[in-house]
Amino acid sequence: MKHEFRVTVGPVGFRIGSDWKQPLDRMRRLYQGYPVPDIPDFTVRLFAQRPWRKIIRPSVTIGGDYMLPDAQPMALAHGLLAAEMGMNLQMALGQRRYLVLHASAVERDGKALLMTGESGAGKSTLSALLGERGWRFMGDEFALVDLENGAIHAFPRMVSLKNEAVALFEAQPDRLGPIMHITPKGTIRHLRPPEDAIARMEESARPAMLLFPRFGFEPAVREMGEAEVFVRLTQASTNYVALGEAGYDALTTLVRSVPTRAIDYPDTERAVEAVERLWADLG
Amino acid sequence: MTEAVFRADPPDARRCVVLADGVTVVYHRPSGLTHILAPPAPEVLAAMSEGDADTGTLIARLERDHDLSGTDDLRGTLTARLVELETAGLVWRP
Amino acid sequence: MMTDARLLTRALADPQSALALDAQGWTDLIAMARAEQLIGSLAHRLDGLDLPETVARLCDDARLSARHARTQALWEAEMGRRVLASLGEPVVLLKGTAYVAAGLSAGIGRSIGDCDILVRRGALDAVEKALIGQGGWEWVKEDSYDDAYYREHMHELPPLIHKDRDRMIDVHHTVLPLTARPTPDAESMIAESEELDVSDGGGGLRVLSPPDMICHSAAHLFADGDLAGGLRNLWDIDRLLRDFGEREGFWNRLGQRAELHQLSTPVSRALRLAEILYDTPVDGDLAGPGRAGDLLYVRRLLARDGWGRETRKCLRFAFYIRSHWLRMPPLMLAKHLWTKWRKGQANANGPGSA
Numbered sequence: 020m021k022h023e024f025r026v027t028v029g030p031v032g033f034r035i036g037s038d039w040k041q042p043l044d045r046m047r048r049l050y051q052g053y054p055v056p057d058i059p060d061f062t063v064r065l066f067a068q069r070p071w072r073k074i075i076r077p078s079v080t081i082g083g084d085y086m087l088p089d090a091q092p093m094a095l096a097h098g099l100l101a102a103e104m105g106m107n108l109q110m111a112l113g114q115r116r117y118l119v120l121h122a123s124a125v126e127r128d129g130k131a132l133l134m135t136g137e138s139g140a141g142k143s144t145l146s147a148l149l150g151e152r153g154w155r156f157m158g159d160e161f162a163l164v165d166l167e168n169g170a171i172h173a174f175p176r177m178v179s180l181k182n183e184a185v186a187l188f189e190a191q192p193d194r195l196g197p198i199m200h201i202t203p204k205g206t207i208r209h210l211r212p213p214e215d216a217i218a219r220m221e222e223s224a225r226p227a228m229l230l231f232p233r234f235g236f237e238p239a240v241r242e243m244g245e246a247e248v249f250v251r252l253t254q255a256s257t258n259y260v261a262l263g264e265a266g267y268d269a270l271t272t273l274v275r276s277v278p279t280r281a282i283d284y285p286d287t288e289r290a291v292e293a294v295e296r297l298w299a300d301l302g
Numbered sequence: 303m304t305e306a307v308f309r310a311d312p313p314d315a316r317r318c319v320v321l322a323d324g325v326t327v328v329y330h331r332p333s334g335l336t337h338i339l340a341p342p343a344p345e346v347l348a349a350m351s352e353g354d355a356d357t358g359t360l361i362a363r364l365e366r367d368h369d370l371s372g373t374d375d376l377r378g379t380l381t382a383r384l385v386e387l388e389t390a391g392l393v394w395r396p
Numbered sequence: 397m398m399t400d401a402r403l404l405t406r407a408l409a410d411p412q413s414a415l416a417l418d419a420q421g422w423t424d425l426i427a428m429a430r431a432e433q434l435i436g437s438l439a440h441r442l443d444g445l446d447l448p449e450t451v452a453r454l455c456d457d458a459r460l461s462a463r464h465a466r467t468q469a470l471w472e473a474e475m476g477r478r479v480l481a482s483l484g485e486p487v488v489l490l491k492g493t494a495y496v497a498a499g500l501s502a503g504i505g506r507s508i509g510d511c512d513i514l515v516r517r518g519a520l521d522a523v524e525k526a527l528i529g530q531g532g533w534e535w536v537k538e539d540s541y542d543d544a545y546y547r548e549h550m551h552e553l554p555p556l557i558h559k560d561r562d563r564m565i566d567v568h569h570t571v572l573p574l575t576a577r578p579t580p581d582a583e584s585m586i587a588e589s590e591e592l593d594v595s596d597g598g599g600g601l602r603v604l605s606p607p608d609m610i611c612h613s614a615a616h617l618f619a620d621g622d623l624a625g626g627l628r629n630l631w632d633i634d635r636l637l638r639d640f641g642e643r644e645g646f647w648n649r650l651g652q653r654a655e656l657h658q659l660s661t662p663v664s665r666a667l668r669l670a671e672i673l674y675d676t677p678v679d680g681d682l683a684g685p686g687r688a689g690d691l692l693y694v695r696r697l698l699a700r701d702g703w704g705r706e707t708r709k710c711l712r713f714a715f716y717i718r719s720h721w722l723r724m725p726p727l728m729l730a731k732h733l734w735t736k737w738r739k740g741q742a743n744a745n746g747p748g749s750a
Contacts, residue, residue, distance in 0.1 A: 083704075
C-alpha cells in the first residue's frame with residue numbers, strides 16, 4: 020500500500036497501510052517514541068472501496084487480517100479514528116495470547132485497578148485522569164490478562180476522549196489529536212498517554228481491584244456476587260470463548276481472587292475520591 | 303410408562319469451579335462451552351457419573367448422598383433440570 | 397516488485413524454504429496466509445522449525461485457534477447426530493468437519509466455518525423438522541425470494557442457525573446446485589459413504605469415500621464463486637491425495653467416480669493445479685496433459701499480495717461471471733441478478749463488493 024506506519028503497543032505490534040497520507044501522519048505524531056515491530060502481529064488497512072473514493076469525497080474503509088463484512092466507510096477527516104478502530108478490531112477478533120477484557124487499567128505499586136462497563140460509563144476518562152494523579156496509565160480500551168499467571172499487561176493506546184472529557188486535557192494540546200465531529204452531538208479527540216505510561220509499557224501488574232463504574236448517578240458503592248461478575252466479564256471479553264479452557268481458568272481465577280465493586284458517581288472528581296477510598300480498603 | 307434414560311460425559315470431560323455465591327461454573331471440554339449451573343444441576347451431573355439413569359434412578363442416587371427433605375415436587379424439578387442439561391448438551395438420550 | 401501467493405504455496409509445500417525469509421517476507425506470508433484461511437495449516441507445517449520469535453508466537457496462536465475450531469465443529473456435528481439418530485437416515489459430514497472427524501491430514505490446522513451435512517433428498521423434510529423441532533435450530537432470516545431460490549434451485553435447505561450456540565448448519569441433498577451443469581450422483585455418494593468410529597454406540601455419522609471427497613472438493617473448487625478460497629481448497633486436495641494416493645486401486649477408483657459424477661474435467665484439472673502449486677504426487681493418466689486454461693487458473697489462484705489484498709481484478713471478474721454461468725441456465729441467471737439488483741436499489745445500499 021502507498022503509505023505505511025508501524026507501532027508496537029504493549030506486547031502487540033501493528034502494521035497499518037493506508038491509501039492516504041494524512042491519517043498516518045497524525046498517528047506518527049501521536050505515537051512518537053513507541054517501539055516499532057519488525058514483524059507485526061496484525062495488519063490494518065485503510066482503503067478506498069472504489070478508486071475514485073481516494074480523491075472524490077474520500078471515504079475510508081477499514082480492513083485488515085480480520086474484517087467485518089458490512090463495514091461502513093468513514094470520512095477521511097476521521098481517518099485516525101478509523102485506524103484506531105481497525106486496531107481494536109484485530110485485537111477483538113484475533114488476539115489469542117491474552118484474555119482480552121473491555122476494561123481500562125491503571126497501576127500503583129505493582130498492582131492494577133481494572134474498570135469495566137458499558138460504553139459511556141466513564142472508564143476511559145477515569146483511567147486518563149488517574150494517570151495524571153499518581154497512577155501509571157496502562158490502557159483505556161483493553162486490559163490483557165496473562166493466561167499463565169493472571170497478570171495484567173499494559174496496552175497504552177491513544178485514549179479516546181469524548182465530549183466534555185476533552186476539556187480536562189485542553190491545557191496540554193501537544194498530547195491531543197485533531198477534533199473529530201463524529202455525530203452532531205458527539206466529539207472525539209485522542210489523547211497521548213503520559214510519558215511514564217509509554218516508557219513502562221512492558222511492565223505488567225497483578226490485578227488487585229475490579230470496578231464497574233456508572234457515570235451520572237448519585238454516589239453509591241455496591242458489592243457484587245461472583246456469579247454476576249463472571250457473567251459480566253464474559254460479556255466484556257472479546258475472546259473468552261475462543262480461548263477455551265485457558266480462558267476459563269484465567270477468568271475464574273480473576274473472579275475469585277480480585278475484590279469487585281460497582282460504583283455510581285455523578286462527576287469525575289467524586290469518582291476519583293471513591294476509587295482512592297476503595298483502593299485504600301481493598302487494593 | 304417408561305421414562306427417558308439420560309447419559310452424561312465422564313467427570314473428566316468437565317472442569318468445575320464453585321463460586322462464593324454457591325453457583326458452579328462448568329467448562330465442558332467436548333463443546334468448549336461454559337455453563338453456569340445452580341443447585342441441584344451440578345449435583346445431578348455428578349450423580350450421572352455412576353452411569354445412565356432415568357429420573358427414578360437419579361432420585362435414588364441423590365437421596366443416598368444428599369438431604370432432599372423439604373423439596374417440593376422432587377420428580378418434577380429433577381426432570382426439568384435434566385431437560386435443561388440436555389438442551390445445554392451436558393446430558394443426552396443415548 | 398509484485399508479490400503473489402507463491403510465497404504462501406511454497407512455504408506450505410516446502411516449509412524449510414521459509415527459513416530464508418527476512419522480516420518483510422514473514423510479514424507478507426502471515427498476511428497472505430490469514431487472507432487465504434490457511435494460517436492454521438501453515439502454522440502446523442512450520443511447527444518445530446527455528447522461527448523468529450514473533451512468528452513462533454503467531455503460529456502458536458494459530459494452532460490454538462484451529463484446535464478450538466475443531467472442537468466447535470465436532471460439537472456441532474455431535475449435536476446434529478443426537479437429534480437425527482432416531483431418524484435412521486444416513487447423515488454424511490462434508491468438507492472441514494468431515495476431515496477433522498475422520499482424523500485426516502486435511503483437517504490439521506484447518507479453519508472450519510459451518511457444519512455441512514449431506515442427506516437423501518427424501519429425508520429433507522424429516523431432517524428439517526427434527527433440527528428445528530427438537531434441536532433448537534431456526535432459519536436465518538431471509539426474505540421469501542431467497543427462501544424459494546434455496547429450496548428449488550440450490551442444493552441445500554435455507555441456512556439454519558442454532559438459537560443458543562449461534563452456529564450454522566447447512567443441510568444438502570446434492571453436491572452442486574440442481575441447476576448446475578455437472579450433476580454428481582448424490583445418492584451414490586451416500587451409498588458409498590463410510591461410517592465413522594463411534595465409541596459410544598448409537599447412530600454414527602458418516603463421511604464420503606476418499607475418491608468422492610476429492611470429487612466433491614474439485615466440484616466446489618470450480619463451481620463455487622470465483623475460485624475464492626481456491627488455495628485452501630487445493631491444499632485440502634493435496635492433503636487428501638497424500639493420505640490416500642498410496643492405497644491399492646485408489647487412482648482407478650477416483651477416475652471411475654469422477655466419470656460417474658460427470659466431474660472428470662474438474663477432477664483432472666484439480667490434480668494438475670495441485671501438482672503445480674503444491675508438488676502433489678498425482679497419477680499422470682488421470683491428471684492428463686496440461687491445458688491452456690491451467691495457467692490462467694494458477695494466476696487467478698495466486699492473486700494475493702503481501703497486504704492480504706486480492707489482486708488481478710480483471711481476472712477475478714471474468715471468473716465470477718463464468719462461475720455463475722456454470723451454476724444457472726442463462727435466463728435464470730438474468731432473472732436472479734435482476735431481482736438482486738432491484739433489491740439493492742430498494743435498500744439504497746452502501747458500496748457493494750469490490
